[in-house]
Amino acid sequence: TQSTRPQRILDAVQKNATRGDPRSVVKAIDHFCRNKEWAMNVGDEKGCILDSVVSEVNPATVLELGTYCGYSTVRIASLLPPHAKLITLEFNPDFAAIARQVIAWAGLEDKVQLVEGASGDWIPKMKEQFGVKTFDLVFLDHWKNSYLPDTKLMEECSLLRKGSVLLADNVICPGAPDYLEFVRSSPRYKSQYFKSHLEYTKVEDGLEKSVFLG
Ligand SMILES: Cc1ccc(Cc2cc(O)c(O)c(C(=O)NC/C=C/[C@H]3O[C@@H](n4cnc5c(N)ncnc54)[C@H](O)[C@@H]3O)c2)cc1
Numbered sequence: 001t002q003s004t005r006p007q008r009i010l011d012a013v014q015k016n017a018t019r020g021d022p023r024s025v026v027k028a029i030d031h032f033c034r035n036k037e038w039a040m041n042v043g044d045e046k047g048c049i050l051d052s053v054v055s056e057v058n059p060a061t062v063l064e065l066g067t068y069c070g071y072s073t074v075r076i077a078s079l080l081p082p083h084a085k086l087i088t089l090e091f092n093p094d095f096a097a098i099a100r101q102v103i104a105w106a107g108l109e110d111k112v113q114l115v116e117g118a119s120g121d122w123i124p125k126m127k128e129q130f131g132v133k134t135f136d137l138v139f140l141d142h143w144k145n146s147y148l149p150d151t152k153l154m155e156e157c158s159l160l161r162k163g164s165v166l167l168a169d170n171v172i173c174p175g176a177p178d179y180l181e182f183v184r185s186s187p188r189y190k191s192q193y194f195k196s197h198l199e200y201t202k203v204e205d206g207l208e209k210s211v212f213l214g
Pocket residue numbers: 040041042065066067068069089090091092095117118119120141142143144146169170173174199
């Protein structure tokens with residue numbers, strides 16, 4: 001049967017990365033997507049910015065919206081302190097199945113909870129289901145028109161505290177104009193743009209880092 005792109009990404013990981021070595025998993029995916037087939041991972045250039053924000057925040061609790069194949073999940077989880085937890089939401093069961101195997105290959109199952117389902121359904125259940133009080137860091141990389149409604153939902157569910165950091169991918173390409181306008185104009189956020197490029201291309205894109213002020 002014809003394989004899917006996520007399946008081919010998993011094959012590249014299992015062929016070229018070392019089990020239990022997250023950096024080799026990241027390298028294998030970047031090599032495949034730069035040389036064989038483009039895919040919508042945050043990628044190596046924006047990934048370095050992601051790494052620096054994760055290291056700076058040093059989060060105990062992380063929420064990722066949109067797992068896809070688990071590339072950014074692995075990047076983030078590989079930088080977390082010992083008892084930190086990353087919850088990642090993915091509503092496509094095929095992508096979730098691939099991501100679980102990528103995360104397992106990296107040896108990061110103990111730090112990652114992949115939840116199969118829609119952010120809109122699961123954000124309101126974070127406290128009761130996972131005992132999460134608030135998130136120190138949220139990485140938004142799912143459908144771009146869901147960034148704003150999901151951010152408002154996280155506020156309503158008191159999942160953000162003074163100092164919580166939102167990091168959003170693709171604020172230029174594909175773009176999330178309503179989200180960008182909101183976090184840059186709201187008095188409750190301190191926002192900063194990190195200029196970069198769309199993964200594996202020369203097209204401009206960037207990450208927006210927004211600190212919730214409470
Ligand atoms: C015009 C144009 C097109 C594409 C690009 C290139 C480009 C570059 C990028 O870095 C991109 O992130 C994207 C992009 O579209 N990302 C969408 C990513 C979705 C993933 O998240 C999943 N998901 C989507 N909504 C939800 C939800 N509520 N709850 C749970 N999971 C969700 C999906 O199941 C996917 O696993 C595109 C650039 C320009």
